[in-house]
Amino acid sequence: MDYLSSPSTLDGVIARPRLLTALAPEKILQIRLLCAPAGFGKTVLARQFSELDSIFRVLRISLPSNQPLTSALIMTQISAALGLPETEDHRLCEDLLEALDACSNALIILDDYRPSADTDDWLLDFIQQSSSQWLITARHKPKWPLGRLLLEGQLIELNSEDLELTVPELTSILALMSPEESFCAKSLYDQTNGWVAGVRLFLYAQTSHQSHTQTNLHRSPYLLDYLDQEVLGLMPLSDRHLLNVIAHAPFIDSAICSVISGEKFSLQQLIARQSFLRTLPGSTNRFTVYEPLRSVLRERYPDAKKALIGVLDWLDLSEQSLTLFSYAIRVSDTTRAVKALSKVALNQLFAENNLSLILSGLNELEVDDFTHQPKALIVATRSLIMAGNLELAECYLSTLPNQQQWIGSKLAIQAELALHRGQAQEACHLSSQALIELNKNKDWTQMILCFSCMTRAQLALGQYEQAQRHQMQGLELARLKGKMLLECQLLLDQVQVEELAGHLHRALQVLDKLKVLIGQSGGSTLLSGSERIRHGWLLMLTGDDDGARLPLEQGQELSMASGTPVFFYSYILLAQIDARNGNHEQAQQRLAEVQRALYARGVSEPIYRSVLIVGKASVELLAQQYQPVMNILERLWQKYNDPTSLTPPSSTPELFALMSFLHAQALTSQGSLDKAIQVLTQVLEKAEGFGFQVIVSQALMALGKARHQRGDIRQAERMLASATVMAIRQGQGQILLEGHSNSAIAFNENPKTKVLPTTITASTETLLSPREHVVLELIAKGHSNAEIAEILSISLHTVKAHAKRINAKFQVNSRALAVARAKTLGLLM
Incomplete structure (x- = not known):
């Protein structure tokens, strides 16, 4: 029975491919352990797993709950399942092992095992002596050396977090079970927290037309009865x-x-x-x-x-100030809560899930509660900005006293507000003033955050070198003062700096270092979420959409839990991956979900609106909805194409270029090649002026494709060759894939023939260097050495050296034979 393809139902029970795959049915394992409290569907999952493969000889043993669990009881149950005659206790163990050895590929399901000191060691020893595979369900973990068993490949364990129903699974369940349409999967997840028993009781209430359970599931008599009995x-x-x-x-x-x-x-x-x-x-x-x-x-x-x-x-x-703040809020002691918040250091906002705790507490407070507590006001305002609630943050900030000791902090927060509102020039000006004031008070934390703000503001302005300098100054200060979590924030800024410079592999290395540092600092939901999303984006740039999906999903979950609006980037990027794979409906659904989430959290529009519009345009363009894209982008173009207009969001300084690429693609689809080339030329000039090399290569590739389509073959070849070399050097696999699959590019006269992505991949991974491959493709086009030198802007001597090495690698003595050999190997089409 195939449960691994898609969610399905069997006897009213949902099959969950994710979990069945996680149990590795293709592997021979001694122990599969399902360990979770009551109501997580362990028994059902065990039965479904046993039905995956008819080769299994399945022995299902449900241990009785009304008898003390002993080794003798377990052996008796196994003996009965095997159909063995009764025998003496001292011989039973040997007889069972012999009978199990005689079974071919036996799977023993031991359901509702209750670990105890008397049985744990015996059972593990018995399992290891037998040749069978075991699937054990239990409410808590047996006292086994689980770490050693995992390392030795003898064990797979799924716990309650693994067994939780996810929102996509709940969506599938609701679609299959067809309950009343008024209840959505997200609402059901919020009530049940993914608890399988809760979901099943809800569905039962739906079929029984007990609609009151929709709004108050925890008051359902079915749920109360279940908890009374089972918990x-x-x-x-x-x-x-x-x-x-x-x-x-x-x-x-x-x-x-x-x-x-x-x-x-x-x-x-x-x-x-x-x-x-x-x-x-x-x-x-x-x-x-x-x-x-x-x-x-x-x-x-x-x-x-x-x-x-x-x-x-x-x-x-x-002196557990943050915990005290949370507890004081819970008992409605607002005075004590605000006083506790005033003792929370700013760098603690980045630790663990502290930001979310503070935000949940601020929901219970008013601005008036912060009278005479300026330190608490600073922490609260910073928290609100990080959550994207700019209007309330400004309201809090306006009550901060204008005394000399608070001027630096006030300027620093105003700079962050300006940056989030798209006023990067103002953010730079305010940050510079803030640094002078903060240095007087030796407020290192605020100074480090100011350097981060200036870095992001200058990137938004296209001032790459200044941004790089301030990022390094902030990083050095964070290290000097031992502010590890703030060092992580500056490393995130460094990743963006490296990415825009076209150093994608170096950016990925910085992310690896960042991940280790977050772990050493005690963990951070906020920073981990940003790291995962940025990692997914970089993988997409390198052409690895499949590899990008998991970190993007992880980043989405972490950033939503942290309380920051960064999660909307993961939604948009996942929607783009869906659209590239042809799943346009799923892509549109993601975009609708993220818009609802942003609205529900009160995130200010300047933070996300333009990025969301570009994301929607990208998805619609992939669905060939050209005219709506044109309408959207022309309105957005006017917003960002004026010197006095807003700057892009700080997380997306390349927004102008992304918007322009989509605009040019839509123009090209409508035959407006001249206008598309004009748009792309503007992007190229702007990227070169900014020093954003990653955009330069993308613009060159897009321009080359547009010029080739217009018939400017020589210019197109030069641009595409330069773009290919730059992209390979930068590691930008995505534009190589697009450039070699979406159109006829410079190395193919015939527009019906496409260079496959494997052309570049095979050459770089097996035989030729990236530059040698480009030279070979130009040779195959019939260009002379002098023409190749002109196209690639290299010397004639270098071209001859490349040609000589190509001949040597192919073990031939002429250009024609080298081309023929490359075609035979599949390196050229």
């Missing part, structure tokens, strides 16, 4: 009380949990029991209760305020 009913009263308190807390860690419960290892015990505790996004040591259980516990036990208030003094004494 709360199996827990000791002490644990249940502790869960009640945790459900009202913003989050807990080991120290907080021990303060609340009075027991040092209470958190570890809860985690060991798999009691629906979840790791807070972006953290490794902060936990919260699984969302459906949180809603139920809050409903049943509303009075947990006393226990939370008891934690506030301890948090204050231990």
Whole structure:
């Protein structure tokens, strides 16, 4: 039975290809472990996996829950499944191993295993003595050396986070089950947090026409009954009380949990029991209760305020300011919350998932709550800018006192506001003033952030060299002062600098360094999300759309969890990948989703509007919707093609070029070649003036294609040859693929013949250097050495040297034989 192709239903149950593939059915493994709390579909998944391959001889063993679990009980169950006669206990183990060895490709499903000190070691030893494959479902982990088993390739483990239903899976489920159209997949995910049992209970309520569960799933009698039986009913009263308190807390860690419960290892015990505790996004040591259980516990036990208030003094004494802020907000102590926020260092905004915690707290506060707390105002305003809420940030900033000690901070924040609003020149001016004031107070954090702001502002203005200089100054200051997280931010700026200079491989290397540094600094949801999205974009530039999809999806999830609007870039880029693969409907759906998300989060339009418009135009162009693209881009062109107009968003300084490429492509499709060439010439001149070499090569390639189509063969050949050499040197695989597949380019007179992407790939990976390949293609066109030298702007001696090396590599002694040999090898068409 093929579950791996697409989502499907069997007996009313959804098959999930993602998980079935993750269990590696093609591999022979000793242990596949599904470890998650109740209600994650472990049993169903195990059954579906067993039905993937008819070669398996499946032994399904459901261990009884009403009997103590012992090795003897497990052996008896296996013996019964094998149909063996009853035998003495001391011989049973040997008989079972012998019978299992006789089974060809046996898969033993051990369902609802309950780990214990008495059975864990015995079971692992028994599994390793047998020749069978085992699939074990359990609510918490057995005490096995899981790390060693993973390294040795004996184990695959899927936990609760793996087994959660994703939004795309929920979309498929709703489409297959056809519930009432008024409920969407995202809303269902928000209520259930991907909990399989919650989703199934919701669908059951839908078929039973119990519409009240749509708005309050946690009040559904079905859900309450399930939790009573499967979760709360199996827990000791002490644990249940502790869960009640945790459900009202913003989050807990080991120290907080021990303060609340009075027991040092209470958190570890809860985690060991798999009691629906979840790791807070972006953290490794902060936990919260699984969302459906949180809603139920809050409903049943509303009075947990006393226990939370008891934690506030301890948090204050231990100087955990950010945690104190979150707890004070939860118990509505706004005065204490604002005072705690004033003690939060700005660099902490980049750590773990702190920005999201601050933003959620600010939702409960008003500007008036910050009276006489300028430090808290600075942190709050910075947070709001990072979240894209520029209007509220300006409102907060206006209340900051105009005293000398706050002037530097105020100027620095005003600079960041100006940059996000598309006023890069003003941002540079304000940053310069801020640096002078901040240096007086030795406010290193704000100074480093100012250098980052200036770098991005100067890139938006096309001042590449100045941007590079300020980026290096900021990076040196961050390293000198030990501000590791701010160093990560400056490395992100460096990636953008390297990318625009055409050093794509160097940019990817900086991202690798950045990823390590984020881990060493304790982790950051915000920085990790930006790193993943930028990594995906660079992979797209190198021509690896398939490789780009995963980091873009990871970046989308991380940046949405962090509270920043950076996630909209991943939506747009994924939509472009979908459109390139012909999935235009999925692409349009992504663009609609991101627009709703941006609106719901209150992100200011200057941050994303123009980029979203260009993304939509790109998708529509791939769908051959030329006239709508023309209308969109001509309006946007007027907005950015005036010296007094707004500058591009700081994350997309190349917006003008991207917009122009799409405009030229739309013009070309309508036969307006002269106008397209005019647009592209303007892009080329501007990119050369800015020093954006990555845009120069793209503009040369596009111009070459347009001129070739107009019949300017000699100029087209020169441009395309230069663009190809630059793109290969830069690592821009995407424009090579487009240039060699979308049109007849310089090396092919016949417009019906296309140079395949493998032409470049094969030559660079196996035989010829990139420059030798270009020379060979020009030789194949019949150009003389002197003409090739003129086209490539190199000396005649260099051309002869290239030709000599080509002959030597092909082991021939003439140009004609070299061309024939290259065609035989598939290096030329």
